[in-house]
Amino acid sequence: MMNCNAQTNKAVLDKYLTLPQGSRVQATYIWIDGTGQGIRSKTKSLETKPGKIEDLPIWNYDGSSCHQAEGSNSDTYLHPVKMYPCPFRRGDNLLVLCEAYRYNKEPTKTNKRKTCLAVMEKAKEFKPWFGIEQEYTLLDQDGHPFGWPKNGFPGPQGPYYCGVGASRVYGRDIVEAHYRCCLYTGIKISGTNAEVMPAQWEFQVGPTEGIDMGDDLWVARYLLERVAEDFGVVVSLDPKPMVGDWNGAGAHCNFSTKAMREKGGMKHIEAAIEKLSKNHVNHIKEYDPNEGKDNERRLTGAHETSSIHDFSAGVANRGASIRIPREVSAQGYGYLEDRRPSSNCDPYSVTMVIVKTTCLDK
Amino acid sequence: RRYSQEIKNMEEKKAYSYQYFTVSSTITTSTPLTLLTTLKMQSHAQTNKAVLDRYMSLPQGTRVQATYIWIDGTGEGLRSKTKTLESKPGKMEDLPIWNYDGSSCHQAEGSNSDTYLHPVKMYPCPFRKGDNVLVLCEAYKYNKEPAKTNKRKDCLAVMEKAKEHKPWFGIEQEYTFLDQDGHPFGWPKNGFPGPQGPYYCAVGASRVYGRDIVEAHYRCCLYAGIKISGTNAEVMPAQWEFQVGPTEGIDMGDDLWVARYIMERVAEDFGVVVSLDPKPMVGDWNGAGAHCNFSTKAMREVGGMKHIEAAIEKLSKNHGSHIKAYDPNEGKDNERRLTGAHETSSILDFSSGVANRGASIRIPREVSAQGYGYLEDRRPSSNCDPYSVTMVIVKTTCLGD
Numbered sequence: 001m002m003n004c005n006a007q008t009n010k011a012v013l014d015k016y017l018t019l020p021q022g023s024r025v026q027a028t029y030i031w032i033d034g035t036g037q038g039i040r041s042k043t044k045s046l047e048t049k050p051g052k053i054e055d056l057p058i059w060n061y062d063g064s065s066c067h068q069a070e071g072s073n074s075d076t077y078l079h080p081v082k083m084y085p086c087p088f089r090r091g092d093n094l095l096v097l098c099e100a101y102r103y104n105k106e107p108t109k110t111n112k113r114k115t116c117l118a119v120m121e122k123a124k125e126f127k128p129w130f131g132i133e134q135e136y137t138l139l140d141q142d143g144h145p146f147g148w149p150k151n152g153f154p155g156p157q158g159p160y161y162c163g164v165g166a167s168r169v170y171g172r173d174i175v176e177a178h179y180r181c182c183l184y185t186g187i188k189i190s191g192t193n194a195e196v197m198p199a200q201w202e203f204q205v206g207p208t209e210g211i212d213m214g215d216d217l218w219v220a221r222y223l224l225e226r227v228a229e230d231f232g233v234v235v236s237l238d239p240k241p242m243v244g245d246w247n248g249a250g251a252h253c254n255f256s257t258k259a260m261r262e263k264g265g266m267k268h269i270e271a272a273i274e275k276l277s278k279n280h281v282n283h284i285k286e287y288d289p290n291e292g293k294d295n296e297r298r299l300t301g302a303h304e305t306s307s308i309h310d311f312s313a314g315v316a317n318r319g320a321s322i323r324i325p326r327e328v329s330a331q332g333y334g335y336l337e338d339r340r341p342s343s344n345c346d347p348y349s350v351t352m353v354i355v356k357t358t359c360l361d362k
Numbered sequence: 363r364r365y366s367q368e369i370k371n372m373e374e375k376k377a378y379s380y381q382y383f384t385v386s387s388t389i390t391t392s393t394p395l396t397l398l399t400t401l402k403m404q405s406h407a408q409t410n411k412a413v414l415d416r417y418m419s420l421p422q423g424t425r426v427q428a429t430y431i432w433i434d435g436t437g438e439g440l441r442s443k444t445k446t447l448e449s450k451p452g453k454m455e456d457l458p459i460w461n462y463d464g465s466s467c468h469q470a471e472g473s474n475s476d477t478y479l480h481p482v483k484m485y486p487c488p489f490r491k492g493d494n495v496l497v498l499c500e501a502y503k504y505n506k507e508p509a510k511t512n513k514r515k516d517c518l519a520v521m522e523k524a525k526e527h528k529p530w531f532g533i534e535q536e537y538t539f540l541d542q543d544g545h546p547f548g549w550p551k552n553g554f555p556g557p558q559g560p561y562y563c564a565v566g567a568s569r570v571y572g573r574d575i576v577e578a579h580y581r582c583c584l585y586a587g588i589k590i591s592g593t594n595a596e597v598m599p600a601q602w603e604f605q606v607g608p609t610e611g612i613d614m615g616d617d618l619w620v621a622r623y624i625m626e627r628v629a630e631d632f633g634v635v636v637s638l639d640p641k642p643m644v645g646d647w648n649g650a651g652a653h654c655n656f657s658t659k660a661m662r663e664v665g666g667m668k669h670i671e672a673a674i675e676k677l678s679k680n681h682g683s684h685i686k687a688y689d690p691n692e693g694k695d696n697e698r699r700l701t702g703a704h705e706t707s708s709i710l711d712f713s714s715g716v717a718n719r720g721a722s723i724r725i726p727r728e729v730s731a732q733g734y735g736y737l738e739d740r741r742p743s744s745n746c747d748p749y750s751v752t753m754v755i756v757k758t759t760c761l762g763d
Contacts (some may be wrong), residue, residue, distance in 0.1 A: 161466035162442055162466075176417070184421060232410075
């Protein structure tokens with residue numbers, strides 16, 4: 001039994017989507033809900049195509065239906081922060097990423113963007129660049145990984161990483177469609193690959209500077225949810241979807257400052273690692289939406305992870321908290337890879353705490 | 363006598379294939395797509411291809427997707443991942459060296475896993491089209507040495523050394539389609555088709571299984587500029603063959619590996635498994651090989667037969683070392699296939715003969731008749747590494763090693 005969204009006839013949809021819409025434009029407002037990992041959206045018609053972000057009105061929604069407010073005082077505000085062309089409706093239609101604010105003008109609890117932006121502004125002479133490797137798992141509608149035999153398991157991990165062939169990868173169509181959407185919208189998607197567990201995939205966004213990392217990654221996640229929904233397949237950002245000898249999912253964050261990227265930058269990389277080593281616990285708190293409880297199931301020290309309890313760093317070492325890529329070590333400058341963030345992390349929280357610790361000495 | 367045998371096969375086949383025919387007879391042109399897609403199809407076939415097409419028609423701007431392809435630590439598995447490039451690469455040097463997690467490909471330890479990808483050849487991508495590319499790569503370890511299963515590096519050196527011989531190759535890649543349960547595609551579940559006889563180069567729904575994949579693959583190879591020279595259905599049902607060649611030197615290995623990659627991707631798109639195992643079905647069923655046709659400039663010219671015979675003489679003295687190079691497990695895979703039956707020679711002996719499909723080396727009859735041409739080495743396994751095969755043939759026959 002296929003998911004209902006896969007059963008609605010797509011040819012019928014295409015017939016309607018070719019209807020001209022006149023000069024009015026549809027803007028999809030996107031925000032992060034009260035869980036800190038869920039994304040919500042709704043659409044507004046605009047009389048004409050907006051030229052700049054300021055042309056987009058502030059809007060509001062029912063925060064009590066998103067775990068963000070009481071029913072008696074539920075209006076929560078959407079402040080547009082970035083615009084992207086909409087790959088679903090095309091034409092002049094848009095996706096609008098928003099920050100959520102409470103009735104008292106304070107950011108909602110899960111609006112991490114406001115403070116992240118302030119930190120990025122403060123640290124802007126460091127020119128902090130990021131690249132996040134977003135891992136995720138495709139699930140069938142019964143919650144079992146997509147393509148796995150029902151009431152059973154595939155053969156052990158080994159043949160699936162970057163695999164090819166019907167017995168090794170499941171759901172490539174979704175990956176391809178998502179990649180194309182990201183290219184269309186201008187998101188800096190830098191690559192994709194099949195991951196170690198079958199039905200698990202990864203896409204990378206970056207290198208981007210400052211606040212763009214969080215913005216692009218959240219919108220890329222939204223695109224993935226929508227594309228998979230179109231195919232009738234569920235996306236999970238859970239960091240350990242399958243218990244047992246199966247890899248978890250992370251959001252490894254690659255990071256550098258201008259100084260690290262220049263010749264001799266290795267000493268800046270090492271200084272940053274030193275600072276990170278002294279702040280392991282408060283970073284872990286920021287690396288998933290539940291202050292480390294989600295990551296506990298994933299960061300065991302096995303399956304190419306470091307243990308959640310210890311901080312470690314090493315060249316080309318996929319079992320360490322921080323990995324220094326081999327070519328970075330060889331040439332003496334480049335970037336570092338923080339392998340601790342969970343797949344369901346908030347990239348605003350992750351990028352903010354990395355910059356605070358390594359650049360702002362907090 | 364052949365026709366009555368065929369009718370006998372049909373009777374037997376009907377008995378074996380009852381289950382299959384019963385299912386087929388309920389399918390008509392008005393059967394809804396949803397029913398067809400729920401008929402025991404693999405998960406990929408369950409993702410709606412019309413939905414994918416809609417997304418793939420989105421313009422992608424000037425950025426280009428490059429799929430890096432490499433051979434993993436098994437020596438027969440292919441892996442790939444994609445990188446976005448800011449613009450279309452003009453030449454090989456525009457493609458950056460990349461790296462991957464060798465410990466997830468049986469090629470490195472987790473503590474020291476970065477393995478490097480050196481682009482060696484570019485092909486237009488038949489899946490994403492436009493300016494997107496496939497990039498064949500060589501894998502290198504952290505210490506700059508080639509990965510153990512990177513046979514291309516040594517092959518290239520041998521081809522360089524032997525280049526005045528102008529060695530040409532054509533490989534006949536045989537392979538089998540399997541359903542997701544591991545049983546050959548189209549075969550009745552928990553059963554077998556009628557005996558071999560009607561299937562080789564056949565036509566008709568009761569004789570060939572999976573032609574759509576073969577057709578799609580052929581078109582992809584033509585699009586990508588791979589020198590695919592032909593296809594045919596093989597002796598065992600659900601078994602097929604494509605040929606790549608004639609190509610010179612290193613191009614044989616390059617084109618064949620990329621043709622295999624394309625086959626894996628196309629079959630994946632159809633929800634069917636490709637097996638390069640040399641003996642997928644035990645019993646009175648053919649195995650699968652990668653017969654390697656070979657010639658030097660001297661063999662191709664008038665009077666070339668003496669060069670062909672000299673080469674065969676050298677090959678006869680190196681049977682053991684060639685067998686080691688003809689599958690990824692030093693002969694253990696081929697042992698199950700080269701039995702002396704089913705149009706193979708025995709793995710234990712070296713033999714050659716004109717038009718003899720039971721010999722190690724076959725000299726095609728027209729080559730014998732005109733006195734020049736090429737030879738066919740029928741020993742390599744379907745899962746061989748074509749770099750290993752072409753290298754050892756050239757070493758033995760041209761470089762006198």
